[in-house]
Amino acid sequence: MSATIVPRPRRMPSARHAATLLGALIVGAVLLVAIVAPFVAPHDPFAQDLNLRLVPPQWMDGGSSVHPFGTDQLGRDYLSRLMYGARISMTIGIFTVITSGLIGITLGLLGGYFGGRVDDVVMFVITCRLAIPLILVALTVVALVGSSLTVVILTLGLLLWERFAVVSRTTTMQVRNLDYIAAARAAGASRAHIVLREVLPNILTPLVVVATLEMALAILLEAALSFLGLGVPPPLPSWGLMIAEGKDYMFFSPWVIMIPGVALFVLVLGINLLGDGLRDLLGTGRR
């Protein structure tokens, strides 16, 4: 997309900062919960109590402070499951981004720096990846290889790299012809040194923004896969799985799908707000 020549009107910085701050707070809070879940969760997230099934949350009629967010259809404490679920979402988000980032950035650097035939191959691989239906292939892989956290992370990591590749390729092309690269070349630096030590650090800023987008997508996809029964296996408290398990009870006990759904929505919104804010702060321009 062509760049706008007209300078864009400055938005009110306070509102922007507030949104970014809110995003950072949400992500920070979920990360904190994920880390300290074993110490602060009120109950064992796997402990069933068939006498206390589908107890409503504290703020509804019939709720109690013993189970602030109520219990699920097997009498498991919902707040504890939600807290442990944050661990799953954050683990998926972080490790998927690491995997897909490694693949995508490697491809993008290769194509962008070397150009020519190498770039043709990289572009071809990206085009092929885009043609492959994401959810369908992820479901098939998990169904065949078996569902576990590691399988989901690797599957999503192997599928979600194309935006990393596209962005790192384009930015590498812009950086490639700059003076300091020529200087490094003249100084006799090896290709590996130039690509890893001169190019890579200078294209990281837009890649951070891509990482937030991919992290949000990975978390949503894990939830969708788990919801369809081909993601993280039960009894793990993945938020997507909690929604799937609550689905049969949702009409009379709507909180069983509302609580994990809102958690998922707020986390992804937080990551996106943070990504948007970073894009403005780091000045990588409008996409």
Place this chain on the structure above:
Amino acid sequence: MLRFLFRRMVLALLVCLTVLVVSFALTRLSGDLAISIAGPNATAQDIEIIRKNYGLDRPLPLQFIDWAVHAAQGDLGRSYLYHAPVAGLIKERMPITLTLGLTGLVIALSVSIPLGVVAAMREGSALDKAIGLLALFGQAMPSFWLSLVLIIWLGLRLQLLPISGVDTWDGYVMPGVVLAFSAIPALMRLTRAGMIDALSSDYIRTARAKGLSTTKIVLKHALRNAAMPVVSVAAVQLGFMLGGSIVIEAIFALHGVGYLAWESISKNDFPVVQAVVLILAIIYIGLTLAADMMNAVLDPRLRTA
């Protein structure tokens, strides 16, 4: 122009071939397909019979060539579950998925284009920010969860819409809205960016100087120029929607291709799985090819690229 079209078609063909290999390799990931088909309680003898019957005892390259040659002729094999040709199964269910995809696209475009135009005309205003926030909300909404919330609220509480199946046209409304949700943020941002570019260009200044009304300038001059990238992204989004409809078809029990795929994945019906992956990929390749060609025809600058 011809050179561009030729290169673009060769690329599409190469991608098709790669997808053919990928969709075949995908179902062989488990190592031994016969064991997966036989299930956990099968004896060694059962597995041996299955291996022979389905031709899985042949070397992999031979199996691939056999499948690829048949696929190229439109024969996608037989379903283990339905004992019927896969091509027929997909053909039967394609109209539902296509209708759903197009419904989603129409809803997405009719929401995102007006919002994008309004946001661009009032760039930087509170309205623009509100619309931007709306896009972020849409992006963060898990589609399967939104489906359930709509089912509870519109289907069960208010009883406005059917909660499953498409016996009547209104069965497409809820799934269409959910599907549109995933495409709206991208299409809206693109319309907004394109409109901002167009509105600040010279020909708009000329049009203003001529004394044309704002409505006419926006709708006739600016939108037409901003629409081009939107059209090509809309084609891509339609491809993504057809692939992503698997979740929504499963929830709303729409017996389209996505539902078929989901069913086949959970019941180890691999000929169907690899065929659906292939067909959806080919549709996507066709859509992007068509979008590129249309752009080349409309925008002479692209032809030499």
